[in-house]
Amino acid sequence: METKSRDAVKQVINLKGEPLDLDYTFGSGQIFLWRKIGDWWLGNIGPSAVLMAKDGDDLAVRCEPPLSTVEVERFLALDVCYSEVTSKGPKDPFSVSLLERYAGLRILRQEPWFCLVTYLVSASLSIEAIEKALGRISEGGLRRTVDGHSLNLFPGPAAFLNLKRPRRGYLGRKWTYIREAARKLERGDMDFQQLRSASYEEAWSSLVRDRGNGTMGVGPKVADCVLLFSLDKAEAFPIDRWVLRGLLEHYPKLVPLRIRDRMEGSKGSNLTLVEYRELSSNVRAYFGPFGGWIQECLFLDARTVSRPTDPWVA
DNA sequence: GCCCAGGTGCGGC
DNA sequence: GCCGCACATGGG
Numbered sequence: 221m222e223t224k225s226r227d228a229v230k231q232v233i234n235l236k237g238e239p240l241d242l243d244y245t246f247g248s249g250q251i252f253l254w255r256k257i258g259d260w261w262l263g264n265i266g267p268s269a270v271l272m273a274k275d276g277d278d279l280a281v282r283c284e285p286p287l288s289t290v291e292v293e294r295f296l297a298l299d300v301c302y303s304e305v306t307s308k309g310p311k312d313p314f315s316v317s318l319l320e321r322y323a324g325l326r327i328l329r330q331e332p333w334f335c336l337v338t339y340l341v342s343a344s345l346s347i348e349a350i351e352k353a354l355g356r357i358s359e360g361g362l363r364r365t366v367d368g369h370s371l372n373l374f375p376g377p378a379a380f381l382n383l384k385r386p387r388r389g390y391l392g393r394k395w396t397y398i399r400e401a402a403r404k405l406e407r408g409d410m411d412f413q414q415l416r417s418a419s420y421e422e423a424w425s426s427l428v429r430d431r432g433n434g435t436m437g438v439g440p441k442v443a444d445c446v447l448l449f450s451l452d453k454a455e456a457f458p459i460d461r462w463v464l465r466g467l468l469e470h471y472p473k474l475v476p477l478r479i480r481d482r483m484e485g486s487k488g489s490n491l492t493l494v495e496y497r498e499l500s501s502n503v504r505a506y507f508g509p510f511g512g513w514i515q516e517c518l519f520l521d522a523r524t525v526s527r528p529t530d531p532w533v534a
Numbered sequence: 535g536c537c538c539a540g541g542t543g544c545g546g547c
Numbered sequence: 548g549c550c551g552c553a554c555a556t557g558g559g
Contacts, residue, residue: 249540343541349557350540392555393543429542439542460540490541492549519540 228271228282228366233289235277239302241324242274248520249347250449251328252338252354253374262369265295266331269364269371284366297326300454305510314470315507318517325520327448327513332412333405334374335450339442340397356386377402397437410435412451420453430493440496448512457503457511459496466522467503474502 242261246254254263260273270292271282281292293299306319337357342350358372360383365371375383380402385395404410415423427443428434438446441460447453459467467475468483476498482489491499507514 339540342539343554344539345541345555346539346557348539349555352557353555389555394555397542437542441541445540458540462540489550494548523540 239324244325269366330450332450339445462522
């Protein structure tokens with residue numbers, strides 16, 4: 221009989237000077253269901269519960285069940301050189317200052333299914349509400365514990381299909397969209413590996429709902445989020461209301477005149493599909509192959525200006 | 535109560 | 548194609 225919870229093996233990953241800021245990375249709103257406990261961040265990578273903390277140029281990691289170093293590095297995208305992100309980005313002062321200010325904010329390689337569900341749910345919800353909804357769904361998942369800290373794994377597509385709604389009407393039609401996506405994955409009508417190896421344009425077009433094709437609930441912005449955060453499309457540049465505000469303020473030349481005029485009028489109506497494509501094309505040409513990494517800084521910056529009290533953003 | 539939140543689908547012009 | 552609205556739901 222064990223009298224106390226056993227300690228998971230502690231791994232140490234040397235970062236070799238590669239910038240990594242866990243607070244920016246996990247607090248930026250790109251991923252959900254990770255939480256900070258003291259100096260440690262707790263969440264899951266695949267089937268494992270994970271604790272990680274920075275220690276100088278090292279990263280301390282505890283996993284249960286254990287993961288290889290490569291699996292952790294892959295999740296954190298440590299194979300992407302930050303110096304390349306910087307050098308391949310535009311040289312205007314604001315972009316440069318963003319990457320300096322948020323140095324070490326890395327775009328994670330999330331699990332695609334969880335990422336898809338996250339952004340299907342996200343439409344027109346606050347970050348707090350998204351977190352809450354995902355947490356409720358994950359109550360139907362397997363429980364994992366590392367060093368006495370527990371969490372629920374997010375249910376996969378097959379497990380999700382066996383779930384009951386927490387309560388009637390919960391998430392409305394979004395619940396149906398998630399279910400349909402799960403079915404497509406189970407049937408093989410949607411294949412993340414194919415999307416990962418396809419070009420950005422191909423993958424985007426096959427995800428977006430347009431004239432009966434694509435996936436219900438996946439518009440242009442959700443598609444960009446899934447591609448950037450889980451399918452290795454670093455040039456994807458999701459444009460939500462915050463990023464649009466940031467672009468209007470700092471890069472008005474990139475925003476087609478028609479959009480600029482309409483936004484100045486009063487409250488922001490949404491972009492049409494055609495407008496989104498045009499703006500997206502402009503910003504991807506400008507920000508380059510790692511545009512998504514700058515997008516996340518821009519998102520954080522635009523939100524910080526408006527909400528300076530957010531926990532990890534100040 | 536009212537407004538806003540990492541948008542999207544739909545029906546009417 | 549574009550516009551306006553419904554959609555859920557928690558927090559300020």
